[in-house]
Amino acid sequence: MTKQFILLLLTIGLWSGLTHTKTASAQFGPPGGGPGGPGGFGGQDNGRKKAEFTGVTEDAPKGNGKVSGILVDSTTGKPVEFATIALISTKTNKPIDGTTTDVKGHFTLGKLAPGDFRLQYSFIGYKNKDSQPFTVVKGTDLNMGSVKIPADIRLLGEVTVTGQAALIEEKVDRLVFNADKDMTAKGGDASDVLKRVPMLSVDLDGNVSLRGSQNIRVLINNKPSTIVAANVADALKQLPADMIKSVEVITSPSAKYDAEGAAGIINIVTKKNTLHGLTLNVDAGVGLRASNLGLNGSYRQGKLGITLGGFGRAMYNRASSTLDQTTMTGTTALRTSQIGTAFDKPIFGQYTMGFDYDLAKNQSLSANIRYGSRNFIQQQTQLTNTYANEALLSMTNRDVNRKDLSNSVDMNLDYIRTFKPQQEWSISTQFSRTGLTNNFYADILGQTGELTGRQRNLNNNTNQELTFQTDYQTPLRKNQLLEFGGKAIMRQVDSHYQYQVAGSTGELVFDPTNPSGSLAYSQNIAAGYISYTYVTPSKFTFKVGTRYERTTISAKANETTPLAIPNYGNLVPSINVSKTLNKSTLKAAYNRRIQRPGLQQLNPNPNAANPQNINVGNPTLSPELTDNMELSISSTIKKTYLNAAVFGRLTNNAISQIRIPADTLSGFPSGSIITTFQNIGIQRTVGANVFFNTSITSKWSVNGGIDGYYMYMQGLTPGADGKSITISNSGVSIGGRLMSQLQLDKGWSAQVFSFFRGPNPQLQGTMGSFYMYSVGVRKDIANKRGSIGLAAENFAGNGVTMRTTLNSPLLTQVNVNHLYNSNVKLTFSYRIGKMTFEEQRRKAKSVSNDDVKGEGGGDQQAAPPAARPR
Structure with a gap:
């Protein structure tokens, strides 16, 4: 880290020299x-x-x-x-x-x-x-x-004579994508919105990456949720695009944030009704792949505000895949060829209720409750041929019914007291609980289609969090701000799983040849931080801070067997520097981040819905530590806004996904591959990103960008002699996006969007490239109280194909996934109620737990206290 710190000092010195010019x-x-x-x-x-x-x-x-x-x-x-x-x-x-x-x-x-x-x-x-x-x-x-x-309408992304916010904005501590300006995402879910956000990419499974890393923390309205901690991709499908106001990307969080999220934090901000009186919003959509309905009502009078909301979304989609893999067992090469098809029928729902009340002029209390449900049902067919040294060994056909169900509840109660401008004290509490069911039922068919056996996996999990937090901030002088606070998080994860089997007739019974058991995992975190901001007379802004987090863990397998997982403490510093030169802003940042394993990475249940690709977690995982550095510049040149950044990440003890061939001791068929997680790797990443927003005319705007990174990975994998060997891989990945919006007369508007992500290097191979595009038109109705829109996605061709290759001394694999995601959708929205605005009132802060690794920014200066996560 000495070299990186010297580089940071040299950069600051260079800026300081620039500021002495006339x-x-x-x-x-x-x-x-x-x-x-x-x-x-x-x-x-x-x-x-x-x-x-x-x-x-x-x-x-x-x-x-x-x-x-x-x-x-x-x-x-x-x-x-x-x-x-x-x-x-x-x-x-x-x-x-x-x-x-x-x-x-x-x-x-x-x-x-x-x-x-x-x-x-x-x-x-x-x-x-x-x-x-x-x-x-x-x-x-x-x-x-x-x-x-x-x-300034020359800089805006969607322009009318009254002026509107830009589609993409850079604020003091984050990049903001104003999703409510994006018409082609309407009728979709949160993953559809995140595909359009600079620096982010979303793969075909809905996994989100920031600058090539899935080690991020996703918040909703500055708050965590246990459903997001369990699986980010599934959680995003629960959140309708129509209720998302903006997406904030924070690549370099300060000490006030939880230390988790190696690559950064993504905060999804939903629409909040600031109208005075009684209002009701209706959002609906129908399409070839999904339909949705949402109702959102609010009542606000005097000191009291109440909101109620309900959203539902049903999807239907097809996908197919081919798999060709070879594993070595001694001198025998087992080759597996598989053709699979799937039909998805998920239903998602979300229901919210909240209130806020002004106790006094300088005191506010707020409470919210959110309930979410996911019913993901998938039907699969798998035709598998296995060859031993190219001779046909077996042929298996499976019909699989998979159920991925969950329900989650988040409740928070928050209080804030303001003593004077910039001096305030807050107390925040939150309780969050998610129940997960991830089962499958398979009929095993013979070569002529007869039923030869049945298999079922039962996997039930709960994930629970209780959080207490307090924060205080005060100005020391007119150019200095001091912030400090403490936080306690208590987590409990419970998992129970087993396999059942039966012949062509008879009841399902416990399968003694397949693993079964339970995991009880308790994690407690105590944290404290201090942050200091100083603005020099020459207009440098320094924000320095440090955070200490103490983590204690106790875990038991199968009710009685303790797991030896050590406790640990981490000191995580952060430094943010910015300088303004004319119409440009220069920023530099360094911070250290922790990445704790997530629920799916810990869950020891072997998911063998596809017996050729078994997924199993590792409850003994330790956290990984990442050092981040970033340099960026933003500037406005006539009608064009530009932002460019270079970054670097150094990760030790990386949580890496590895794939190993199954053997007779694992209880799974020879020739299959087990995917799991281990702390075995190091990762070195350097990259850059550039994006722009320009107004060609007052009614026509274009924005887009390109990003790329180089990654080097090193880790361990089993060798041919049974001993672990060190392997490495490296590669470059490049992606980009382009969007254009056009305002027409009489309330008409149009938009086009395209996205591309190149091949992505992994420790044992390469994940394939993919792309997507869409066009849409919208017509405002009833004096802009409502709108009707029509959009089409990936309408040319027959969907999107992604090819992934894996290589190691004991296995090779080529997996091709084809998603039939062509779509046409019709959307409708309408707003009724009293349309008088009232002055925006101070709201109590709320808990933000951004410290758990998801499955799959920088707080440069003092942001408004009520608007940033902690």
Whole structure:
């Protein structure tokens, strides 16, 4: 890490040298947001003439004049945080002082000498606006009131005469994809939305990767859920795209975040109704592959707000696959050829209820309950031929009915008290529980189709979390912020599994030849953190912090056998630095992250629904540690916004997925392959990503990007002599996306989208490439109270094909998956109710557990406390 830290210091030094050059910029704060100057935390940089303007630092004349106000968005009325406020002399037309707005849009310039001035308000995504000239005399205390700043339509992703948010935005601590601007995702689920987000990719199974790594943490409204911890891909299918407002990507979290998520954090923000009165939203869609219906109602009066929501989605889809694999058993080469087809019929539901109440002007209480259900039913046929040294050994046909069922409940109660701007204390609690059932039933058929046997696997799991958290933050001076807090998480995972068999007649009975048993896994985490933010007079922003997490584990197999899993403690530092130069923002970050194993990686149940590919977890897994570094630059050039970043990850004790041939001791057929997880590897990843957003005209926007990385992996695998040997693999993966939106007359709009992901290197081979595309049109109706849309996905050809190859000393495998995902869908949405807005109120914070590895950013500066996960 010494080399990386030296590199970071050299980079900071280079930036520091750049800032001493002369420039005529009036930017006092970072155009991408964030406290770019000493006023960034509600204070002001008083009486100091900025070196950025002349290259010379000198004291400005001082007095006792004062100017203040609040800056708000002209369209939404919401505060514009961390915008630049420049004080300009009307005589010289040059800036002589300035500050930035705080998280509530407030600004103050004090100690002003007598003279004639005007204010200039500026921020990326908005037009510059000048105030009327005014005169400061001794004792002047001028309040500019609420200043409305209009959006810059040249920078927006979906433009109307009233102005709208860009499809892609970069905020001070995260990249934001505004999903409610994406019409082709309507009627889909969360995985359909995440496919469109820069730096993310979603494979055909719904597994999400960030910059090539599935070691991420997914939050919903800044909160975790045990269903997400169990399986990210399945959890995303429960969340309808129509209820997603935005997706936030945080690649370099600060110490305030849980230390989990090696590659970063993804926060899915759902639509929240801020209307005053009684409202009801209806969203519905029908398509060739899925149909959905959603109802969302709210009532808000005075200090009380209540919301109710219900969403359901039914899917139907086909897939097919071919498998050709060879394993070595002594001198015998066993080759397996398999053809499979599947028909999926999943049904997903989600129901929510919440309330918030203002106890007092500076105190708020909120509570929410969410219930989700998944009924994933799949019918499979598997025709398998096995050859020994190319001679046909057996032929098997299986009809498999697979049931993957779950129900989850999340409940939270949160309290926050604000003492003064930027000084607040919060208490958060959450209880989350998920019940999982993952069973299959198989009829085994002979060569002529007769029933020769039956098999069933019963696998029931529960995953439960109880969390207590408290946070406190306070400004130390006008350019410094201190944050600290503590957290306790208590987790319990229970799994029970067994196999049953029967002949062509008779009842199913316990199978003594296949593994069965149980796992009781208890994990307790105690954590504390401290974070310090400092903004220098030269507009560098430093955010440094450290977090300590102590993890204790106790686990038993088969009720009585203790598993030797050691306890551990981890100190995880983080450093974030940013600097604004004219219309560009430079950022650098380093942090260390922990990746704890997830439920499916721990679950020891051997899932042999396909006996040629058996999946089994490893309850003795230890966490992995990753060091992350990132450098990025963002800039606006005329009508185009650009963002580019380079990053590196170093992971030791990596949790790696490995595949080994089954033997007679495993209880599974010879020639089959067991997929499991072990702490056996190291990973080195370096990469870069670039994305852009440009407006060709006021009604036509295009955005897209390209990302790529190089990965080196090293680990252990069984060798031909039975001993473990070291193997390695490396490769480059490149992906990209392109989206265009067009606003037409009379409420019509259109959109096209395309995505491609190249081959992805793995320790024992390569996962194949895949692509997807869509087009859509939408018509607003009833004065924009509703809309009707039509979209088509992957409509040319016959679906998407992905080819995966695996190689090791004992096995080779080629697996081709074909997904028939052509789709046409019709969507409808309508909103009824009283349409009066009320001022956005302070909400209590809530728990965010972002510390468990999913199956399958950076908090650069002080973000609004109520808007960020912890």
